[in-house]
Amino acid sequence: MTKPRLYSGMQPSADSLHVGNYIGALLQWRELQDSYEAFFSVVDLHALTQPIEPAALREMTRRTAAQYIAAGIEPSRSTLYVQSHVRAHAELAWVLSTITGFGEANRMTQFKDKSARYGADATNVGLFTYPVLMAADILLYQTDIVPVGDDQKQHVELTRDLAERFNSRYGTAFTVPIPVIQKETARIYDLQNPASKMSKSAESEAGILWMLDDPAVSAKKVMRAVTDNEGSVRYDRETKPGVSNLLTIYSALTGRQVASIEDEYAGRGYGDFKKGLAEVVVSEFAPVRERTLEMLADPAELDRVLASNADRAAEVADATLADVYDKVGLLRRV
Ligand code: ATP
Ligand code: LTN
Numbered sequence: 001m002t003k004p005r006l007y008s009g010m011q012p013s014a015d016s017l018h019v020g021n022y023i024g025a026l027l028q029w030r031e032l033q034d035s036y037e038a039f040f041s042v043v044d045l046h047a048l049t050q051p052i053e054p055a056a057l058r059e060m061t062r063r064t065a066a067q068y069i070a071a072g073i074e075p076s077r078s079t080l081y082v083q084s085h086v087r088a089h090a091e092l093a094w095v096l097s098t099i100t101g102f103g104e105a106n107r108m109t110q111f112k113d114k115s116a117r118y119g120a121d122a123t124n125v126g127l128f129t130y131p132v133l134m135a136a137d138i139l140l141y142q143t144d145i146v147p148v149g150d151d152q153k154q155h156v157e158l159t160r161d162l163a164e165r166f167n168s169r170y171g172t173a174f175t176v177p178i179p180v181i182q183k184e185t186a187r188i189y190d191l192q193n194p195a196s197k198m199s200k201s202a203e204s205e206a207g208i209l210w211m212l213d214d215p216a217v218s219a220k221k222v223m224r225a226v227t228d229n230e231g232s233v234r235y236d237r238e239t240k241p242g243v244s245n246l247l248t249i250y251s252a253l254t255g256r257q258v259a260s261i262e263d264e265y266a267g268r269g270y271g272d273f274k275k276g277l278a279e280v281v282v283s284e285f286a287p288v289r290e291r292t293l294e295m296l297a298d299p300a301e302l303d304r305v306l307a308s309n310a311d312r313a314a315e316v317a318d319a320t321l322a323d324v325y326d327k328v329g330l331l332r333r334v
Contacts, residue, residue: 005141007040007146008025008040008041008147009040009083010064011047012061013060015060015063016212019210020188023188028147028182028186041081042083044057049130067211069305070288070291070295075309081310085310086140088140089136089317090133093133093135096132096135096162099165105131135159138177139162140316142174145177145180173324191242209249222274228240231269235258
């Protein structure tokens with residue numbers, strides 16, 4: 001029996017992924033790759049919408065791919081590739097842009113936020129059409145489910161609208177995908193500022209646990225995490241956001257229930273709790289970091305794996321694109 005298809009991706013916008021990316025995305029991807037035919041991309045074309053040095057982009061693309069693999073995405077089982085290696089993405093995005101309303105694109109809140117932050121002159125058209133490229137990513141693979149964070153839900157809704165619009169205007173070419181939104185418990189906050197989510201683009205590094213941090217640095221960041229004055233290890237997102245965030249990380253990395261961790265540390269101080277968490281973090285990420293660095297030491301081998309996965313992806317993507325080109329009436333080249 002054929003498995004349903006899954007698609008997801010991340011931008012190569014930092015040298016290292018962080019614990020939020022790991023818990024909120026990679027852990028679930030790894031789990032889902034058994035029951036789905038999964039496609040995971042490093043969306044380098046999307047990364048071009050932000051100012052980025054060419055050499056740095058190349059390096060971050062390899063590093064992101066290596067971290068997917070080190071975290072357990074298996075390139076022999078799932079198709080793990082670089083978006084720009086499959087030309088159909090840019091081509092389908094063009095066709096989809098011609099059925100996307102200007103007003104419809106203009107309602108995307110991520111674009112509104114980012115363009116407000118940068119100002120009109122620093123905002124490029126690529127940022128505006130970003131969700132259309134994302135729709136192309138998803139629709140090329142006849143995707144059934146798209147696991148994403150809450151912030152991407154609107155983009156997947158747009159993808160559904162575009163798929164339905166195309167199918168009814170030109171005949172069915174696309175599977176209409178369903179967004180699978182991660183639970184609130186999968187949201188990780190900044191260790192220094194537990195009101196905002198841990199983010200690659202945060203101003204200070206102190207609250208971000210990078211997957212590739214030296215273990216001693218990770219431990220130090222955990223020990224310095226912001227807590228509160230109450231002194232009891234207890235989950236309460238409202239009044240104890242710092243401690244609750246640490247409990248979430250502890251629970252996600254060990255698979256233990258929050259209540260059992262609370263019990264273990266009942267009557268003990270935050271120092272003990274943080275020491276325990278630092279050990280958990282280090283034992284989870286030290287091997288991931290080592291595997292990543294090993295792969296990065298042999299970039300030619302990594303590039304070969306990415307190339308063969310891109311071939312596999314292109315086979316699926318090209319078939320969808322050919323069907324779309326036919327349906328909209330582009331003359332077939334003989
Ligand atoms: P930025 O904040 O700079 O946009 P980011 O760190 O949020 O970057 P993305 O590339 O937007 O990372 O997200 C990649 C994946 O990681 C997405 O599936 C997203 O939902 C997930 N993710 C990112 N940050 C967190 C977080 N703090 N907690 C849980 N999941 C997260
Ligand atoms: N926009 C997403 C990254 C992304 C994606 C996708 C996610 C690009 N294409 C297709 C799922 C499916 C982000 O910023 N996290």
